[in-house]
Amino acid sequence: MNKLELLRLKKIFRPKDRDWLGFKITHNNPLTYHHLFKQIYGNWEELDIKYQLHNGSLLTKNAHKYIHLLESIDHDKFVKLTELMRQLNQSMTPPDEEYYEKVKKIRNR
Numbered sequence: 001m002n003k004l005e006l007l008r009l010k011k012i013f014r015p016k017d018r019d020w021l022g023f024k025i026t027h028n029n030p031l032t033y034h035h036l037f038k039q040i041y042g043n044w045e046e047l048d049i050k051y052q053l054h055n056g057s058l059l060t061k062n063a064h065k066y067i068h069l070l071e072s073i074d075h076d077k078f079v080k081l082t083e084l085m086r087q088l089n090q091s092m093t094p095p096d097e098e099y100y101e102k103v104k105k106i107r108n109r
């Protein structure tokens with residue numbers, strides 16, 4: 001699922017040991033592709049390639065479960081983390097310590 005997008009994001013954002021929400025990347029907790037905004041009507045795979053690129057984030061399996069859990073139990077936190085990941089995506093540069101501090105602040109609230 002979204003293998004090509006995953007590869008493309010990896011090339012740009014060069015993940016090391018942590019995903020975009022600070023979860024550790026391991027053999028049992030690999031990176032997945034998460035959509036930052038909901039699919040629009042129609043076949044989104046036929047849309048502009050930039051749309052797919054800017055809709056993506058790099059989350060491990062566990063972080064992916066976490067963000068979708070938040071979506072239903074703590075929507076405010078979900079929106080704030082999504083906004084942060086969107087900004088990171090737009091920056092087209094790998095996450096730095098400042099970014100991870102912001103993530104931590106929101107996650108620990």
Ligand SMILES: [Zn+2]
Nearest residue numbers: 033034035064
């Ligand atoms: Zn997702």
